[in-house]
Amino acid sequence: MGHQLSSELVNVLEQTLELLIPGNVTAAIESGNSPGVMAFLQQSLQDDDVLYERIRTLLTEVSESTTTAASASQAVITAERLHLLESDHPQEFASLLRLTYMAYYSRAVARRQLGLGPWPVHPQGYTVPEESAGLLQTLTAPVRARGPFYRPC
């Protein structure tokens, strides 16, 4: 069995994900704390000692600085706290951010919510209408009107 984050740190991570990628309620776009994202992160940390250590360090620091007397599960993390963390631990924070973007955008649903096809992009691809010969003629007319445009040599 590889590395696993404690439930305390999972709670911190969930809140962090929500702040890193906020949702857009009007456009029905989910936040970073969405199904699939946490699983991806946990999976990625499992066998990667360096990544695990970086992210554990980061989350532990957030947890310790936000819990004080209260219990860890009640820790409330703010964007300001994350900004501080980013400037104190740029490398660790960059690892977390990168992993979060990869986790979030690797899901078909994230593509759909942004207006892209949720499907594996092959074989279906996308339909792009071909320009008619007439349209291309019209568009290129000013370019052709200027005549040859290369240096004689």
Add this chain to the structure above:
Amino acid sequence: MSTEPVDVLIIGAGASGAAIAWSLLETRMQIVCLEQGGHAHDKDFPSRREDYELARYAEFSCDPNVRGLPEDYPINVDDSCIAPVNFNGVGGSTINFLGHWPRMKPSDFKAFTLDGVASDWPIDYATLDPFYAMNDRNTGVSGLAGNPAYPPYAPPHPPIPIGKLGQTLAQGFNELGWHWWPSDVAILSEDVDGRQKCVNAGTCDLGCAAGAKGGSNFTYWPVLEQAGVELRTRSRVREILVNEHSGLASGVLYHDADGQLQRQDAELVIVACNGIGTPRLLLNSTSRLFPDGLANRSGMVGRNLMFHPLKGVSGVFDEPMEGHKGPMACSILSQQFYETDPSRDFVRGYGLHSGRSTTPMTFALGGYGIDRPIPWGQAHRQVMDDIYPYLASLTIVTEDLPEEHNCVTLDSELTDSDGIPAPKIHYRLSDNTRRMLAHGEARATEVLLAAGAREVLAKPDGEVWWRAGWHQLGTCRMGDDPESSVVNGWGRSHDVRNLFIVDGSIFVTAGAVNPTSTIQALALYIGDSIKRKLATLFD
């Protein structure tokens, strides 16, 4: 495995190795090709997976240092502002290339005569013209005939759609009275010979699971294997051997799939390992006759490395640009600023390329070839919702001039999985390139605004794209003078008369266009020269 000498031994099964093998087919010589990678099967390409974007950061990264597969060799880039990228397998870097297919221009072959910089090529555009056409047919090139920026020629297939993004930008160029044209592309706009036309998936760098892209894995290699060319995959050449008496190349030592060292002798050795792999191999091939590396009496092996340094400028428009639909790099191309203009503060010029935008993960991580994630928090939401869908971008692709200090050497410690010394890149941007990039950013901004952009986004940091060493040129350059060049005007080494080089390393200058149509046209031209001179080839 027999080590009996074969007639022709080609090292590298990428764009150039495939093209010259095809050219030599009709000689009925026995041709063997050694390739360090394997076959890439289109059914395995990641774009068939739901999480396809992840592959760009793992096994299908364009950066061999990220992929780290056994067939890759690491590249030390500590001393470079651009990282070379590639793919190692049957098809070479055309497996993940983007299929943008402009030709070089007549003036590119005469930079010294016209502008007093670099050197002239020993051949000219007219010499290559028939080979460009031949290669366009073999590859399946789509485009619109009549581009006034070139002497007349006609791509064999109609253009692919330039899309809403291309049409919008074209209007900006027209508004300013500047040149633009639909890009020539090595991508099928119609079904041809069992190959399917492009489905606009937009993930050309992840292989093309449709087979529409003209990678030599889809074009030349099926024909070559069918015709009996022996392709030995997972065969990495360690060194080219030289006969001490004749001074000719006698064959190679290579590692087979199990890492065992094998020998293959040959009458004719052709190197096609690309602008980094070729100098690396020659520098690794030392002997009493060539203590500084094979064919390196001029000292030019590895020198004059040229990329095409790039920067991007993006416009944010009022309507969605649908940039994720259609081949990544190919929509329209402007060559308005391609040629030298004495009123500018730089010599030579650049192209303005309109690619399409990328997929969300890659965009969020900073873009293709860039490692700088977009902001998190509310700013992230705003960028993804209000900017990403509305983007149309222009890439400034500059001509890099040859400079000896930009070079490939051997790393003293780093090796590949067979223990062969890895290449190290030494590269810095010239002031000329910096001025060109600054000029290009200003012009790109003008076009985007003329096309209706409500906002223009440029990165003001002066940095070029990092993972953008797509084009690796000049490191074994052609020339008539053995003192200052590695091969002659038809690709034969000045120093070793049965050794040919056919990849981008033989470029004398880089032009400001993607090089592969020229690399393959050159390989076909060299093949043709070999055929014409067969009786006196080694004289």
